Amino acid sequence: MNGEHTQIGEVTTHTELSLRTIRHYEETGLVIPSARSQGGFRLYTEADVARLMVIRRMKPLGFTLDEMHDLLDATDRLDAGTDLPAGEREALLERVRGFEEAAHKRVADLRTQLARAEEFAGTLSERLTGTPAH
Template sequence: MQIGEVAARTELSLRTIRHYEETGLVIPSARSQGGFRLYTETDVARLMVIRRMKPLGFTLDQMRDLLDATDRLDADDVSAGDREELLERVRGFEEVAQQRVADLRTQLARAEEFANTLRERLTKATAPANTP
């Protein structure tokens, strides 16, 4: 598929996809005769991993490290020792992701409390005064 379809499916901008290509996070699987980037389902899945890591604050290097580990795990020729080391790296990312999700939930709860406080204040300030 071409980059426009990939952008629509991943909800990433063309510019962002090109940036990830420039940084080596995703490489189009092929080019058309006209020179257009062509992507596969695997490329889309890679971009989705990147898209999910971004709001959790992972750096491009961390994204690259995780993608390298998962690529190597998917390879048929990985040794048992390498496989365990790769799994441990992925487990480390999973633990960090879980902690960051928990932190975001805490931030969201505080933000909701603040928004509710403001709403209550506005409701109270705009309510007709009680007259005896």
Template sequence: MSSEHMQIGEVAVRTELSLRTIRHYEETGLVIPSARSQGGFRLYTEADVARLMVIRRMKPLGFTLDEMRELLAATDRLDSDEELSTAEREELLAQIRAFEKAAQQRVEDLRTQLARAEEFAATLRQRLPQDATV
């Protein structure tokens, strides 16, 4: 991983998140800029961008900020260089498994919602005259 720092604008472009959203995630403690420039600008690393991408992927699945924080804490702990007991490692992996299972269920729920929405749109299309060019 590069130790090169990016300003918030570049991070916003890379993550497709607004500056306001990134600042909100900072205020809630989900992501903390790795450094600040001499001028006080937030500076981010590739690890910070990866963290924001996890958050961005969890949001549409309806995970709460607390759930995001819990998953990130578990992955941070697993990724740390600190020695973990077997029991602690298993507990962290169990937490991640639970999130994976919840994510899969939410994806299935979204597929169902999308299928229903497509059926509805098709029903409306069928009600329109075939030669309608409105």
């Protein structure tokens, strides 16, 4: 990405999201292309791609579209300026902290699931080969 506007095809390559998925996120309001070309093609900035990457990272952790909206709203408002009243700024930071805690918990849960899945695969290997898996 070069700091200029990028077409959706390059964005799909960079984010590993499909055209359909990016369009869905646009329809739900999670990300809006910063511009359109004269031919009507969606054009994205590095900030748009960064937003898509946040969404991409939240998805496998099971966050809902509403939760994604909530986190992006909080970070957008925090990024918009430092002239927020102290109470509002702290409330937004607390929302982001809540997402951080939830993300850490979900990662731990996924690690537990992965360990169980690896144990299961090892058990199957042992059954097939008669050799204990390592």
